[in-house]
Amino acid sequence: MQVFGSSGTRGVANEEVTPAFALRVAKAVGTVREESRLAVGRDTRRTGRMLTNAVASGLAAAGADIDRLGVVPTPALQAYAADEGVPGIMVTASHNPPEYNGLKLVGADGVELPVDALERVEAVLLGEQSAAVSWDETGADRSIEGARRRYVESLLGAVDRERIADADLTVALDPGHGAGALTSPDFYRELGCRVVTVNAQPDGQFPGRDPEPVPENLADLGRLVRASDAGVGIAHDGDADRAIFYDETGEPIDGSASFAALAAAELDAGDVAVSAVNVSQRLVDVCEDVGADLELTPIGSTRIMTRIQQLHEAGARVPVAGEGNGGVIFPRYRIARDGAYTGARFLELLADRSASEAVAPYDGYENVRVNVPYEDEAEREALLAVAEAYAERAADAELTTIDGYRLDYGDAWVLARPSGTEPVVRVYAEARGASRARDLADGFAEALRAARD
Template sequence: MKLFGSSGVRGVALDDLSPEFAMRIAKAAGTVWGTDRVAVARDTRTTGELLSNAVAAGLAAVGRDVDRLGVVPTPAVGRYCEEHGIPCVLVTASHNPPQFNGIKLVGADGVELTVDALSRVEELVLEESFADADPLSAGSTREIDGVADAYVESVVSAVDREAIVDAELTVAVDPGHGAGSVANPEVFRRLGCSVRTVNAQPDGRFPGRLPEPVPDHLDDLRRLVRTTDADLGIAHDGDADRAVFVDETGTYIEGDASLAALAADALSPGDAVVSAVNASKRLVDVCEDVGADLELTPIGATHIITRVRELEAEGRRVPIAGEGNGGVFFPEYRLSRDGAFIAARFLELLADGATASEVVAPYADYHNVRSGLEYGSTAERDRLLAAAEDYARAADAALDTTDGYRLDHDDGWVLVRPSGTEPKIRVYAEARSDDRASELAADLIDALEDAR
């Protein structure tokens, strides 16, 4: 697809993603859906109101009435769509820097659209072929209140609240000024936790930290965990569909380790797990121990959702899916990433008295390195990717080209691929020692830099 990347359309707001372009996407989506009513929601970004106004106008222009949900977490949008049976155009750039914005399309079942459905929308955007509405059939809008409150209740009621309450946990929560600020701390209060917060004021300038919950951005959360003796630190991205954790000592927990711990708890023999091609050996080990099958897809929620649906149509049970960036699906709950629900499921793992560090200790034998090389033009991107292919083809390692180039060595692996959301070439590496993971990543990055 030319427009929709691994997780919707994203770009620098008012430049790559203009109000006019947002309106075209909305008109195309409204045409494909053909429903009487469509929801519009957004995260906290400063351009969110402007772009959501354009989206609402586009939907009304093709005859769709609009439910304006305001600033809410992405998983709250999924709950609303599923309950009311209407789709949504969601204005969010998730973890991207503040100057970015984007658009996700969520179906009437509360799930992001599959690759095939997005392709149909994309075709109409490129052709500018939209439904016609005359002045008497143009859509109207209405403001919807209580979406965040209903979402909080849905998460609380879907987990073992009694066990979490009895554990008397203290949690430190960092929503990163994003959409999770309006709902997620309340989820943990309702679960009986003593809640401490940082960066919990909705603010699209993201003054306390950048939207992506990576280790370099979580110093405030680590300090808060240590100074409050919290049992767990929880951080979300800009639209709160992901959750990453800090243990009781203030140490960052690798997303691959928390995914493995959650998978070990959720899986039974014969189940299937869906993850992306950058899946950690931690998850591979869990699947082998349990007797579950691991299915790999290209990186991105859209691809994972598509494969989960295919497996479920075949009668397979898929209790968990996702990536090591904190984006975990529990398809039997809802086939969407849900930061508050992910965190609540992790709190269940602490309810028996284990500490967070003890829960992930079985998955601590691997080390990860993630890096990115920015490019300034399509030509530079093509040079970097050509160098990546040359490097991969010449390497003495097993090659997987599901998404980019993954090289599996006896003692680790490395993956290089273009980002689906930013102008970057991403490099991932994993090994049993930090030095070896760094070596694998550095060697590949050196080859790409030489190509500049």
């Protein structure tokens, strides 16, 4: 796909993702739609209102009515879309830096549009084939009150409130100034938790930290856990579809470890779990232990959700899916990443154990990620050619090319692939020792940098 990558389309706002671009995308969506109205939401980014106005204009110009939800988490827009039976457009750049923004397309079932549907939108967009209706057929525009509260109430009805309340937990919460600042504090308090917060003021400048919930951005959360004697820390990204955890000592929990713990509580023999090609050995081990199958996809929530739907259509039971970046999916709840729901499901695990004890069986692996930026398409192609040659020379590893180039060494693996949202080639590595993982990642990354330089 030229426009929509692994999770929507993103870029620097007002440079790559401009109001004109957003309007064109919305007109294309409005042209291929079957429903008469669509929902539009946004996260807290400074450019969100500007782009939402452009999206609403494009949809109206194509004859579609618009339900404006205002600032909501992405999973709140998805829940509204599913409940109302309307498609949606979310204006968000998720975990990307403040200067970025983007568009994510959601179907009337509340699920991110699959690849074939995105390609239909792209064909209209790139072919300049968008429809334009007469003045008296343009769409109407209305604001929807209470969308955030409706979302919180749906969450409250989907988790074990009694089990969580009985745990008597203090939760340290870092919504990162994003959309989750308007929903997650109330949600966890209504679950019976004592909630203390940092970076909980909605602010599109993201003054306290960058939106990506990674340890280098979450030092304040670790300090808050220790200062408040919290049982767990929870962090979101900009649109709150991810949850990353800190244990009761204020130390970060690897996202792959929390994913494995959540998966172990869900999976039974004969089930199927779905993850991306950068899947951790932790999840591989869980699936082998319980007798579940593991399906791998290219990286990105769009690919994972499409595969879940395909497996459901084939009669498979898929109780858990996602990635080790905090984006966990519980398909029996919704085929959507939902940071607040994932956080609550983790709290359920803490009814009879500490956070560190919950993930202890999945310790022992170290992860490293290195980004190798590129300037233009020619440089990107040169980097990928080097990655292919490097991978093919690794005679002592098993090569997988589902998405990029993954080398499995039995005790460790390394993967190089182009990002779907940023101009970088990402190099991931995992091993039982930090030095082994670092050597694998640095070796692959250095080969790429040499080609670029």
